[in-house]
Amino acid sequence: MLERILFNVLQAAVVLIFAPLASGVLSRLKEMVQSKRGPSIFQPYRDLWKLFHKDEIASEESSWIFRFAPYIIFVTPIFVALLIPVLTRYPLFFAFMGDMLGGGFVLALGGFFATLAAVDTANPYGPVGASRTRMVGFLAEPVFMIVFFTVSFVAGSTIPYIVQQKWVTPLANFFAPSHVLLVLAFVMLILAEGGRIPVDNPTGHFELAMIDESKSLEYSGRGFALVKWGGQMKFFVLMCIFLNVLLAPWGLAGEQTYGAVLLAIPLVLVKVFCFLLVLVGIESSLAKLRLFRIVEFLGAAFITSVAAMIAQVFLP
Amino acid sequence: MNDATKQLLENLNALAAGLFLLTAFGIVAMRQARGCLNLFIVQSLLLAASAALLGLRYDSGHLYGVALVNLISKPIIVPWLLRKTSPAEVYTRREIDQVLNIPTALLIALALAIGAYFVGIPLANAVGPEFRGPNVPIGIAVLLLGAFTLTVRREALSLLIGLLVMENGAFLAGISIARDLGMLVELAIATDGLVIVFIMGVLVRAVQKQIGTTAVGALASLKETAAPETDEALR
Numbered sequence: 351m352l353e354r355i356l357f358n359v360l361q362a363a364v365v366l367i368f369a370p371l372a373s374g375v376l377s378r379l380k381e382m383v384q385s386k387r388g389p390s391i392f393q394p395y396r397d398l399w400k401l402f403h404k405d406e407i408a409s410e411e412s413s414w415i416f417r418f419a420p421y422i423i424f425v426t427p428i429f430v431a432l433l434i435p436v437l438t439r440y441p442l443f444f445a446f447m448g449d450m451l452g453g454g455f456v457l458a459l460g461g462f463f464a465t466l467a468a469v470d471t472a473n474p475y476g477p478v479g480a481s482r483t484r485m486v487g488f489l490a491e492p493v494f495m496i497v498f499f500t501v502s503f504v505a506g507s508t509i510p511y512i513v514q515q516k517w518v519t520p521l522a523n524f525f526a527p528s529h530v531l532l533v534l535a536f537v538m539l540i541l542a543e544g545g546r547i548p549v550d551n552p553t554g555h556f557e558l559a560m561i562d563e564s565k566s567l568e569y570s571g572r573g574f575a576l577v578k579w580g581g582q583m584k585f586f587v588l589m590c591i592f593l594n595v596l597l598a599p600w601g602l603a604g605e606q607t608y609g610a611v612l613l614a615i616p617l618v619l620v621k622v623f624c625f626l627l628v629l630v631g632i633e634s635s636l637a638k639l640r641l642f643r644i645v646e647f648l649g650a651a652f653i654t655s656v657a658a659m660i661a662q663v664f665l666p
Numbered sequence: 667m668n669d670a671t672k673q674l675l676e677n678l679n680a681l682a683a684g685l686f687l688l689t690a691f692g693i694v695a696m697r698q699a700r701g702c703l704n705l706f707i708v709q710s711l712l713l714a715a716s717a718a719l720l721g722l723r724y725d726s727g728h729l730y731g732v733a734l735v736n737l738i739s740k741p742i743i744v745p746w747l748l749r750k751t752s753p754a755e756v757y758t759r760r761e762i763d764q765v766l767n768i769p770t771a772l773l774i775a776l777a778l779a780i781g782a783y784f785v786g787i788p789l790a791n792a793v794g795p796e797f798r799g800p801n802v803p804i805g806i807a808v809l810l811l812g813a814f815t816l817t818v819r820r821e822a823l824s825l826l827i828g829l830l831v832m833e834n835g836a837f838l839a840g841i842s843i844a845r846d847l848g849m850l851v852e853l854a855i856a857t858d859g860l861v862i863v864f865i866m867g868v869l870v871r872a873v874q875k876q877i878g879t880t881a882v883g884a885l886a887s888l889k890e891t892a893a894p895e896t897d898e899a900l901r
Binding site: 520521522523525526527528530531645646649650652653654656657658660661663664665 | 768799
C-alpha cells in the first residue's frame, strides 16, 4: 500500500520535473527544422528559475482571483497526474478517485481560472485572448465528450487504467477502427488545447493574434512562473493521457518494484520524444489557421471522433 | 489461418472501412477541387485494401481481382482521364462554391451517416452471419454522403467526384455481400465508371468553353433574354 502511494507521488513528480524539459525539447526541435540552432533544451528551467527570483507586480485594479489563479493553474495538472497512468500499467492509490471525465473537469477548472484572471485585469488583450480560448474550448468540448463516450463504449469503463489494456488485448484491437480514429481525433485535440500551430502559434509575439499566450500577459515574477509551468504540465499530462491511455500502454511498468517503475521513466520519456517528433512534423508543415477556420479544424476533429463511434457501432 | 490472424484481418478491414467513411466526410468538407480528387484517390485505395483484406480473410481469389481492378481503374485512370479532359483552371482555383457553409454541411452529413445505421443494420441482419461486417452499413453511409455531395456542390468536378463516391460506397457494401460475382460484371462496372468519367470530363470542358466557368450551380435556371436586334425586328 505504501509503495502504491509512493509510486503515485513519483508520477506527479515526473510530470512536475519533466514537463519543462518536454517543452524545451519541442522548441529546440522546431528551431532545428528551421535550420537554426535554437535555445538549449534546459532553457525552460532557467526561465522558471529566473522568474521565481523576480519581483511580482500585480495591478491595483485586479482582485483576489488574479493572485489566486496561478496556484490553481499550477496545481490542477498535478491532480490529474495522480489519476492517470504515467508510469505504471496497474492502478495506483488514487486511480479510482476519478475517471477520465473527472480528469477533464479538473483540467477545465485550471482553464476556467486562467480565463477569469485574464478578464480580471484591465489589460485589453487579456479578455480578447480569454474569449478566444473559450471559443476553442467550447468547440473542443464535444470532441472530448465523444472521445470519452466511445472509449467507455469500447472498453466498458472510463477508468484510464482499464481502458489502456483494452487496446492491446488482443493485439488485433490496436487496429480496430475506433482506436485509430480516436487517436487521430485526440491528436487534433492536443493541438487545439495545447495552443499548437494550426490553431495557435505558441512562439508568436503579436498580441492581436495570440490565443493562449495573451492570458498570462499581465503576470510577472512568481505568478508568471507558476502559470508557465502549469501550462507546460498541462501539455505533458495531455501527452501522457494520449500516449499511455489512448495509444498503447507499452513501456509502462508492469510489476510493483522500484526498479520497474524507475525503468519506466526513461521509456515514457522516449515515447514522449517520439510524439514530439511527430508534433514538430505537424507544426512545421502547417500554417496557422485564421481564427474562423479553427471552427473547421475542430469540426474535422469532431467528425473523426464521431466516425470512430459510428465504426464501433457498425461492427456486428 | 488461426483465430488471431482472422481477428486481425477483420479489424484491418474495419479500419479500412472506417477511414473510407472519413474520406467521404473529407470530400463533403474539402474546399479545393484538387483536394477532393486526392481524397477520392485515397478512398479508392482504401476500397481496394478492403477488398484485398476480405479476399485474404475468406480465401476468395475473386476479391483479389476486384482489388486489382479497383487499384488500376480508380486511383490511376480516373485522375488521368480527368486531367486530360477537364480544363486545368478547375484545379488551380482555390475555393469552390457550396450551397451550405462547411460546418452546416458536415453536421447534415453526420446526421446522414448516423441515419445509415438504421438502414444498414436490418440489411446486415438479413444476410448470413459470415457476411456481417462494417462494410454494408458504412457502404450505405458513404453512398448517402456521395449523394449529399452531389446536392450541395456547385462545381462540375466536385459533382462528378460525388457521383464516384456513391459508386465507391455501393462497391464497399457489395464486396462483403456478393463475394463471387463473376469477373465480367466487375470489369463491366469498372469500365462503366470510366466511361462516365470520360463523358463528364468532356461535358465539363464544353460547359467551360460555353460560359467560361465550371461553377455549374449558376446554371440553375434557363433564361432566354431576347437579343436587342430581334426586339427591333419584332417591332
